[in-house]
């Protein structure tokens with residue numbers, strides 16, 4: 001089987017150390033398996049975009065020596081594929097329109113679990129409506145290549161989940177599943193913050209008749225307060241002038257034990273070493289790991 005991996009950042013901010021971990025781990029696993037590595041920009045939510053972020057991603061990855069194969073894929077140019085999948089789910093009877101507000105769901109269920117209200121009370125044709133997919137009745141199980149066996153019970157944690165938002169934007173879950181399928185992705189290596197989203201993606205793959213890729217979730221980097229590095233926690237953007245120390249730190253974080261002498265290597269030398277010596281089994285099976293200061 002040919003290996004196809006990908007890195008799929010959202011342009012909600014510039015790439016930071018946490019993004020580098022996901023990019024690097026997915027790149028190394030692809031290259032170590034003689035695979036292809038694709039770059040997809042998940043620009044589905046224009047109001048949340050950081051100006052210039054999309055354009056900065058290719059430049060940043062190139063500075064870090066992480067060259068991708070084929071054309072850059074922009075989700076903003078692929079709405080027709082998501083529309084097709086959405087229509088298919090509606091035709092199959094696995095999805096339905098929902099006009100509930102978050103407040104209404106909260107009031108009825110006392111939480112965030114959707115209670116299936118609109119399955120019975122079909123919203124009027126002209127009402128603004130989201131589209132929800134019926135979640136599986138049984139727990140979803142899969143084997144994560146880093147985190148081990150996983151079980152998620154969507155019926156008791158999320159209920160029927162949104163694939164088209166009320167504002168007309170496609171939800172992440174739908175777009176990512178369609179693109180992973182159309183791009184022939186065989187391995188998804190990404191941050192553990194997306195682990196709880198994985199059962200929804202596996203369920204959509206099931207409904208749409210797609211094969212599921214293998215999943216491997218790396219620990220997310222946290223600051224000393226235990227908060228995940230992100231735009232919200234003011235993670236600093238990667239420094240394009242000094243890629244080697246940041247790559248070295250990322251390899252150390254991923255427990256790849258780079259030879260200390262490599263701190264003086266070039267980007268190419270360091271990445272060549274990292275591909276040759278990549279050991280997925282050495283990545284700690286933790287959801288979160290503090291980034292030392």
Ligand SMILES: [Zn+2]
Nearest residue numbers: 098099100118
């Ligand atoms: Zn509803």
